[in-house]
Amino acid sequence: MTLKPRRTKVEPPKFNGKRPTINDVARLARVSKKTVSRIINKSPFVKEKTREHVDAIIKELGYRPDPMAQGLASKRSFLVGLIYDQPNPQYVIDMQQGILDVIRGSGFELLVHPCRRQAPDFLQNVRAFVERQKLAGVVLPPSVSEDDALIKILQEFDCPYVRIASVPLDEPEHSIVTHDAEGAQEAAEHLAELGHTRIAHVSGPDTFRSAHERRAGFVKGLKAHKLKLERELDVKAAYTFQSGLEAGRKLMELADPPTAIFCGNDEMAAGVCQAVREAGREIGKHVSVVGFDDSPLASRLWPALTSVLLPIRLMGRMASTRLLGDSLIGEPPPEEALGEVHPKLVVRGSTGPHRI
Amino acid sequence: MTLKPRRTKVEPPKFNGKRPTINDVARLARVSKKTVSRIINKSPFVKEKTREHVDAIIKELGYRPDPMAQGLASKRSFLVGLIYDQPNPQYVIDMQQGILDVIRGSGFELLVHPCRRQAPDFLQNVRAFVERQKLAGVVLPPSVSEDDALIKILQEFDCPYVRIASVPLDEPEHSIVTHDAEGAQEAAEHLAELGHTRIAHVSGPDTFRSAHERRAGFVKGLKAHKLKLERELDVKAAYTFQSGLEAGRKLMELADPPTAIFCGNDEMAAGVCQAVREAGREIGKHVSVVGFDDSPLASRLWPALTSVLLPIRLMGRMASTRLLGDSLIGEPPPEEALGEVHPKLVVRGSTGPHRI
DNA sequence: GCTTTCCTTGACACCGGTGTCAGGACGCGC
DNA sequence: GCGCGTCCTGACACCGGTGTCAAGGAAAGC
Numbered sequence: 030m031t032l033k034p035r036r037t038k039v040e041p042p043k044f045n046g047k048r049p050t051i052n053d054v055a056r057l058a059r060v061s062k063k064t065v066s067r068i069i070n071k072s073p074f075v076k077e078k079t080r081e082h083v084d085a086i087i088k089e090l091g092y093r094p095d096p097m098a099q100g101l102a103s104k105r106s107f108l109v110g111l112i113y114d115q116p117n118p119q120y121v122i123d124m125q126q127g128i129l130d131v132i133r134g135s136g137f138e139l140l141v142h143p144c145r146r147q148a149p150d151f152l153q154n155v156r157a158f159v160e161r162q163k164l165a166g167v168v169l170p171p172s173v174s175e176d177d178a179l180i181k182i183l184q185e186f187d188c189p190y191v192r193i194a195s196v197p198l199d200e201p202e203h204s205i206v207t208h209d210a211e212g213a214q215e216a217a218e219h220l221a222e223l224g225h226t227r228i229a230h231v232s233g234p235d236t237f238r239s240a241h242e243r244r245a246g247f248v249k250g251l252k253a254h255k256l257k258l259e260r261e262l263d264v265k266a267a268y269t270f271q272s273g274l275e276a277g278r279k280l281m282e283l284a285d286p287p288t289a290i291f292c293g294n295d296e297m298a299a300g301v302c303q304a305v306r307e308a309g310r311e312i313g314k315h316v317s318v319v320g321f322d323d324s325p326l327a328s329r330l331w332p333a334l335t336s337v338l339l340p341i342r343l344m345g346r347m348a349s350t351r352l353l354g355d356s357l358i359g360e361p362p363p364e365e366a367l368g369e370v371h372p373k374l375v376v377r378g379s380t381g382p383h384r385i
Numbered sequence: 386m387t388l389k390p391r392r393t394k395v396e397p398p399k400f401n402g403k404r405p406t407i408n409d410v411a412r413l414a415r416v417s418k419k420t421v422s423r424i425i426n427k428s429p430f431v432k433e434k435t436r437e438h439v440d441a442i443i444k445e446l447g448y449r450p451d452p453m454a455q456g457l458a459s460k461r462s463f464l465v466g467l468i469y470d471q472p473n474p475q476y477v478i479d480m481q482q483g484i485l486d487v488i489r490g491s492g493f494e495l496l497v498h499p500c501r502r503q504a505p506d507f508l509q510n511v512r513a514f515v516e517r518q519k520l521a522g523v524v525l526p527p528s529v530s531e532d533d534a535l536i537k538i539l540q541e542f543d544c545p546y547v548r549i550a551s552v553p554l555d556e557p558e559h560s561i562v563t564h565d566a567e568g569a570q571e572a573a574e575h576l577a578e579l580g581h582t583r584i585a586h587v588s589g590p591d592t593f594r595s596a597h598e599r600r601a602g603f604v605k606g607l608k609a610h611k612l613k614l615e616r617e618l619d620v621k622a623a624y625t626f627q628s629g630l631e632a633g634r635k636l637m638e639l640a641d642p643p644t645a646i647f648c649g650n651d652e653m654a655a656g657v658c659q660a661v662r663e664a665g666r667e668i669g670k671h672v673s674v675v676g677f678d679d680s681p682l683a684s685r686l687w688p689a690l691t692s693v694l695l696p697i698r699l700m701g702r703m704a705s706t707r708l709l710g711d712s713l714i715g716e717p718p719p720e721e722a723l724g725e726v727h728p729k730l731v732v733r734g735s736t737g738p739h740r741i
Numbered sequence: 742g743c744t745t746t747c748c749t750t751g752a753c754a755c756c757g758g759t760g761t762c763a764g765g766a767c768g769c770g771c
Numbered sequence: 772g773c774g775c776g777t778c779c780t781g782a783c784a785c786c787g788g789t790g791t792c793a794a795g796g797a798a799a800g801c
Contacts, residue, residue, distance in 0.1 A: 048516065050787055061751040066789060074749060096517060097456040098787035101756050106453065108496075118478040118681075125497060138496050138518065140464075141481060160404070161452060162494065270685055299685040306687055325474070326685060329626055329655040331662055406757055417781040422759060430779060454757035457786050 049090040058086045069094055096136070100163060107137045109349060110167040112155060112179075114146040116268055117296060119324040120341055124170055127345020131365070135357050137165060146173060146236065156182050164188050166352035168345070171195065172237045174204075191348040195242040205347050205368055209239050209321075210246030212337035212372025213291070216319045217250025219335070219374055220289040224383035225317060229262035229287035231276040231297050237268065243293050243321060262287050266297050273300025281308035288316060288383055295320035295327050298334055302379070317380040321372075332378025339372050405446040414442045425450055452492070456519060463493045465705060466523040468511060468535075470502040472624050473652060475680040476697055480526055483701020487721070491713050493521060500529070502592065508534055515544050522546060522708035524701070528593045530560075547704040551598040561703050561724055565595050565677075566602030568693035568728025569647070572675045573606025575691070575730055576645040580739035581673060585618035585643035587632040587653050593624065599649050599677060618643050622653050629656025637664035644672060644739055651676035651683050651692055658686060658735070673736040677728075688734025695728050 051069075055062040060083060067075050068083050086092075100106040109132060115121050121143075128139055142158055144151060159167070159182065166189035173179060174192035183190045192198060195209035220228050230247055233240030248258050264279060266272035273296060280286055281304055290305075292298035298320030305316045312318055313332045320327055323338035343364070350357070350365045407425075411418040416439060423431050424439050442448075456462040465488060471477050477499075484495055498514055500507060515523070515538065522545035529535060530548035539546045548554060551565035576584050586603055589596030604614050620635060622628035629652060636642055637660055646661075648654035654676030661672045668674055669688045676683055679694035699720070706713070706721045 052787075062788075063751060063753095063790090064749085067750090070789085076749060079749080093513070093517060095457070095787055097453050097462065097519070098756095099789075100453040101451070101457050101758080102787075102789040104756075104789095118474050122474040122477060126499070129497075129499060136517075138498075138514075140494050141485075141497055142494075143482070143485060157449075158494075161449060161492075163453070270681065296685075303685075303687060325626065326682060329652075329659070329682060329686070331659060331687065408757075418758075419760090419781060419783095420779090423780090426759085432779065435779085451757055454786095455759080457788080458757075458759040460759095460786075 048095075049092045051092075051094065054083065054086055054090060054092050057090070058083045093136075104163055106163045106165055108140045108162055108164050109137050109352065110140045110142055110158065110162065110164045111170075112142045112144060112158075112167050112173050113170050114144055114173050115170060117294065117322065117324065119326070120170070120322065123341035124168070124345040124348075127342040127347075128168060128349040130342070131346050131349040131357065131361070132353065135353070137353065137356075140164070144173070146176060152178055152182060155179060156186075159183060159186050159188050165356075166190060166349075168348045168352065169193065170344075171239050175238045189352055191351045193344055193348060195239040201368060203351070205344055205351070205370070207239075207339060207344065208369065208371050209242040209339075210249065212321065212339070212374065213243040213246030214250035214253075215372070215374040216291050216321070216335075216337055217247045217256075218253060219376065219380065220291065220317060220319065221251065221254035221256055223289070223317065223380060225287075225289035226256060226383070227259070227262065227285065227287045228256065228289040228291065229264065229280050230258055231264050231266050231273060231280075231290060231292040231301060233266065233268040233293035233297070235265075240268070240293055247291055266293070266300075268294050268296060270296045270300045273297030274304050275300070277301035277304025278307070281305060281310070286316075289318070289380070290316065291319045293321055295322045295324045295334060295336055298336070298379075299326060299330060302330060302334070313379045313381045314384070317383075319374075319380060323375050327375075327377070330379070335377045335380040336375055337372045338375050340370055344370055404451075405448045407448075407450065410439065410442055410446060410448050413446070414439045449492075460519055462519045462521055464496045464518055464520050465493050465708065466496045466498055466514065466518065466520045467526075468498045468500060468514075468523050468529050469526050470500055470529050471526060473650065473678065473680065475682070476526070476678065479697035480524070480701040480704075483698040483703075484524060484705040486698070487702050487705040487713065487717070488709065491709070493709065493712075496520070502529060502532060508538060511535060512538050512542075515539060515542050520544050521712075522705075524704045524708065525549065526700075527551065527595050531594045545708055547707045549700055549704060551595040557724060559707070561700055561707070561726070563595075563695060563700065564725065564727050565598040565695075566605065568677065568695070568730065569599040569602030570606035570609070571728070571730040572647050572677070572691075572693055573603045573612075574609060575732065575736065576647065576673060576675065577607065577610035577612060579645070579673065579736060581643075581645035582612060582739070583615070583618065583641065583643045584612065584645045584647065585620065585636050586614055587620050587622050587629060587636075587646060587648040587657060589622065589624040589649035589653070591621075596624070596649055603647055622649070622656075624650050624652060626652045626656045629653030630660050631656070633657035633660025634663070637661060637666070642672075645674070645736070646672065647675045649677055651678045651680045651690060654690055654692070654735075655682060655686060658690070669735045669737045670740070673739075675730075675736060679731050683731075683733070686735070691733045691736040692731055693728045694731050696726055700726055 051062045051065050054065045096107045168191055170193045174194050192204045195207050197206050198204045232244045264276040266276040290301050298318050302312050310316050320334045320336035323336040327334040327336040346365045350361045407418045407421050410421045452463045524547055526549045530550050548560045551563050553562050554560045588600045620632040622632040646657050654674050658668050666672050676690045676692035679692040683690040683692040702721045706717045
């Protein structure tokens with residue numbers, strides 16, 4: 030309830046009781062409103078001296094352009110859209126936070142638009158959203174980033190976009206690549222090096238490209254150790270806890286159950302852990318489990334989950350930096366200017382050496 | 386990758402290659418644009434026949450008013466703000482989802498605005514946000530809902546708001562009450578009825594009213610069973626996993642540690658569970674643990690966490706229903722029209738009878 | 742010195758709606 | 772038939788910016 034006392038309210042000098050407009054600035058600066066407009070838009074065709082003079086008045090008045098008016102006139106808003114179909118709350122929050130890290134203070138705002146890609150009106154819905162809001166750009170995490178029809182619509186409306194994908198796309202300037210396969214490969218090798226040979230995989234749904242990538246990287250990692258993914262140890266699930274639980278039960282019921290399980294994400298890994306326990310076996314001892322995402326959940330489980338870390342917040346920063354580019358004030362930190370990230374395995378208690 | 390085939394694109398009849406405007410509608414309907422404006426704003430001063438005629442043209446053209454233009458002219462946008470300072474991702478996601486449940490399809494959109502209430506520029510920041518965007522309304526979950534200075538700013542800009550609070554406020558028409566104390570009381574009684582007498586509490590930070598309420602309700606529940614909260618069993622934490630872990634360790638180091646622990650939220654409960662395990666004791670057997678929120682985390686832990694359920698998504702629906710009221714199409718479901726919710730204890734494996 | 746060219750600025754229409762207010766149509770009482 | 776109130780509609784200015792284009796002034800070329 031008690032907070033530090035705040036600075037006394039800094040009342041910005043108001044004009045005639047209300048917000049100053051571009052007309053007020055123009056009048057006081059004795060220039061046309063068009064010149065003021067040029068200055069707030071950083072047009073290069075303004076004499077240095079004029080700019081300084083007007084900038085001073087702008088600061089004095091505390092003038093800030095009205096986004097609605099700008100939007101109406103220029104047919105482009107200052108809203109960034111985040112369109113997603115993601116079951117994982119932490120992913121969404123981190124992504125939002127990353128985008129906000131970048132746009133904060135730049136005059137842009139974040140509009141969130143969850144959707145269900147499977148819904149029959151998905152495209153109509155997104156089309157209406159994009160068309161009406163005249164978005165400054167949209168960030169597309171998986172799996173919407175993989176929807177070609179959606180991309181077409183965005184192009185049709187000249188709406189800039191950045192796709193976040195697990196593999197390089199044909200338009201690198203509009204994408205952030207996460208190389209999921211590398212992380213999965215690392216996970217497989219980690220388990221193989223612990224001596225496991227009967228290693229199972231619980232994969233995400235077909236509708237996610239990442240599910241394929243993670244599985245493929247995993248298989249590749251196994252192959253590097255002369256192992257392969259047995260058919261009965263290759264289970265499909267849905268990136269949800271419940272589906273992981275069911276997949277885990279199926280694996281535990283096998284005549285010769287696996288001693289290690291790599292899961293396509295942490296939610297499913299949590300479900301698998303529960304199934305392992307139900308079967309009376311101990312995580313990290315009888316059965317090693319690895320997740321993917323390194324969500325907070327991973328460290329809250331017991332034993333804590335070994336998982337593949339994806340720097341989602343950084344990805345959000347990268348995506349919005351790409352999107353807005355020069356519209357932003359100042360140079361972005363170098364790491365944000367990149368277009369790729371690499372997953373990293375975080376080893377915790379849920380994986381341990383194979384016991385005979 | 387494979388999705389059900391979608392309906393073929395329903396191309397809305399466009400006007401001259403671009404979106405139809407109010408002028409197009411007016412011209413085709415042979416009325417003034419003002420009359421069209423009246424119709425889209427559901428003004429009662431329009432003859433039934435005129436309305437039908439114009440509505441037909443609107444539908445035929447697929448006309449939708451431009452939110453920017455409406456915003457500029459009416460000085461009010463169609464954006465709903467969610468201003469929050471919440472460490473719990475699941476809370477935020479659920480709240481967002483609840484709001485979106487209601488506004489979807491009504492032309493409103495959701496703008497997210499996380500902030501740190503402790504930051505020196507907190508008020509300036511929110512003020513700028515509200516002033517510039519001319520929000521249709523804002524939803525204020527705890528703890529920002531408890532900030533009187535913030536409320537004043539919103540009133541100053543005539544920005545409608547709904548506060549979500551753990552106790553009734555002095556403006557019931559602008560608030561959703563969650564009665565946290567009831568849930569905490571229920572948790573205390575549950576533990577007492579299991580035979581526990583040395584019951585600890587790990588509370589949230591002072592900056593959250595809910596932390597007080599939950600503690601107070603808990604104490605009340607104890608009192609009903611002639612128990613009281615010992616000073617050494619009353620630990621303050623910060624609603625985070627890490628702080629819960631530290632609080633749990635402190636409790637486990639006591640000469641006479643508690644046999645049951647009620648935590649102000651699930652994150653802290655997860656930390657406490659970990660501390661209990663570190664101390665070599667078993668959850669639900671040697672030490673019972675109860676959380677608050679019933680977040681997904683609760684059911685993913687092992688044993689699953691007994692927790693107090695708060696219907697956050699419903700709260701989000703209620704809040705936005707209140708906010709937008711008549712601007713929404715159709716009647717809201719009765720449950721959403723209410724202004725109160727009541728927490729409910731969900732018993733799982735983390736609590737069990739006291740053993741001597 | 743005069744013309745040409747480039748740079749800088751402003752006038753004005755326009756973006757797509759809403760607010761104000763005046764005026765026409767209509768029904769009613771006398 | 773006239774006056775009056777009610778109901779409905781449209782003309783027009785306006786919201787606060789941006790796009791277009793032409794003009795003014797300075798610098799460069801002859």
